[in-house]
Amino acid sequence: MAVMEVIKMGNPVLREKCLPVAPDEIGSQDFQDFIDDLIETMQEEDGAGIAAPQVGLLKRLFVIEMDSNPRYPDQQNFPLTVVINPRIRRxxxxxxxxxxxxLSIPGIRGRLKRYQHVELSGLDRYGEKLQMVLDGFPAIVAQHELDHLDGILFIDRMDDLKTLSFESEFGKHGDG
Structure with missing residues (x-):
């Protein structure tokens, strides 16, 4: 396994719409190795999730996990979940x-609205159907990662850019 470079805002890959993963790709060793590397990258970077385009692969795949994450100390834990060709229904x-x-906009936080209750569906890492109901923070993370697959960054969803904050200032001056 290997930690990959997370590309940053400004790289045009982050604004591309991703292609579906073909069924015959899922079982390949290269694709399974990529999933392992994506998980390792997310964990190394203390992410709650990461999408394939954030490391330069324009495929509809993301991983999410919360396990005592120092970037989100007050959020509930949720298990590692690999989602291929995801769909979300509010x-x-x-x-x-x-x-x-x-992770692609390091050191910055911003406030926006997300749906509180969603159904996440797609395929797991082995190509089996996956379907789950998410509430609260896991729902937010899944919506954030799905946006990456459509070339959308969280700042695109913000109603008020005045809430953009460096993480070093986050929480010092109000309700962060």
Whole structure:
């Protein structure tokens, strides 16, 4: 396994729409090795999730996990989940305020609204159907990662850019 370089905002790859993963790709050793490297990269960078385009692969794949993450000390843990060709369906119109950061926009957080309750579906790392209901922070992370697959960054979803904050200032001056 290997930690890959996370590309940063400004790299045009982050603005591309990703292609679906073909069924015959999923079982290949190269693809499985890529999944392992993506997981290792997320964990090394203390991410709650990471999408394939963040390391330069324009395929519809992301991984999410929360396990006592120092970047999000007050958030609930959730298990490692690999999602290929993901889809998200909102389960209600209820939204929540989300202070988000991104490995491709290091050191910055911003506030936006995300759906509170969603259904995440797709395929797991072995090509088996995956379907789960997510609430709260896991739902936010999945929506954030799905956006990456469509070339959308969290800053594109912000209603008020005045909430952009360096992480070093986050929480010092208000409700962060």
């Amino acid at each position: 389960l209600s119109e209820e939204t929540t305020d989300s202070w988000e950061g991104c």
